[in-house]
Amino acid sequence: MKRLLDLVVSSTLLFLLSPLLIALGVAVGMLIGQPILFRQRRPGLHGVPFELLKFRTMTNAVDTGGRPLPDRERLGRFGAMLRGLSLDELPELINVIRGDMSLVGPRPLLMQYLGRYDSTQARRHDVLPGVTGWAQINGRNAISWEERFALDVWYVDHRSFWLDLKILMITVRKVFRREGITQPGHATMPEFMGRRS
Numbered sequence: 001m002k003r004l005l006d007l008v009v010s011s012t013l014l015f016l017l018s019p020l021l022i023a024l025g026v027a028v029g030m031l032i033g034q035p036i037l038f039r040q041r042r043p044g045l046h047g048v049p050f051e052l053l054k055f056r057t058m059t060n061a062v063d064t065g066g067r068p069l070p071d072r073e074r075l076g077r078f079g080a081m082l083r084g085l086s087l088d089e090l091p092e093l094i095n096v097i098r099g100d101m102s103l104v105g106p107r108p109l110l111m112q113y114l115g116r117y118d119s120t121q122a123r124r125h126d127v128l129p130g131v132t133g134w135a136q137i138n139g140r141n142a143i144s145w146e147e148r149f150a151l152d153v154w155y156v157d158h159r160s161f162w163l164d165l166k167i168l169m170i171t172v173r174k175v176f177r178r179e180g181i182t183q184p185g186h187a188t189m190p191e192f193m194g195r196r197s
Contacts, residue, residue: 001161006103009168010096021090024055024082031078032056037091042108047125050100052108053091057082086175092131104164105130106152109192116194117149124152127159132171134163140174141189 014021028036035056042052057079061069068074075083082088095101101108108129117124134155135148143151155163 002102002164003099005161005164006096009103010093013090014093014097017090024087024090027078028055028082032059032076038088041111042129043111043114043125044100044108045125045128047114047122049111050095050098050108052100053094055082055088055091057088089131096131100128102128102130104133104155104159104167106133106155107136113192116192120153121149123156124149126156132167134167137167137170137174145192 025036033056038052038054038056040052040054041049044050058071058074059076059079061074063069079088092101096103105128106124114122133152135143135151138151139147
């Protein structure tokens with residue numbers, strides 16, 4: 001039932017939103033640069049890597065030494081708008097159709113985090129990662145890593161078709177309210193370094 005929901009909803013959204021996706025792709029290319037899509041290996045089910053697809057939100061600006069500038073300086077107004085409305089995540093619908101992701105599940109994070117989880121936190125990989133999830137509607141990026149992982153594991157233990165529908169409906173409301181996009185003082189989520197002692 002979950003896979004059927006993923007396929008029906010993601011395919012329908014891709015069809016209905018195709019004019020928007022094309023327009024966003026053109027805008028990203030003109031205002032942020034090439035490539036239009038951001039591609040990155042992320043851990044999926046059981047930590048198996050897959051290629052995540054998103055619209056680019058940051059430029060390639062570097063300092064005099066050739067090092068990328070801080071996220072805050074590379075994330076312009078247009079990129080911040082894409083993130084605030086979660087429009088940058090629309091290409092992830094392709095990941096859902098491929099079976100790399102589900103519409104609902106713990107968000108796919110960075111590969112280097114795999115070795116930093118404790119045994120409980122690692123259980124977030126017992127299910128497919130999601131475009132949205134329980135943590136996203138209960139704080140998104142404005143909560144601590146520990147709170148976020150606790151919410152992810154809660155979802156793993158309580159997941160159901162009806163819970164997924166609830167999360168999807170609340171996600172729509174949260175996106176339009178632009179709640180929990182970042183932590184105060186950060187342009188993006190701070191790096192997870194492991195459980196604090």
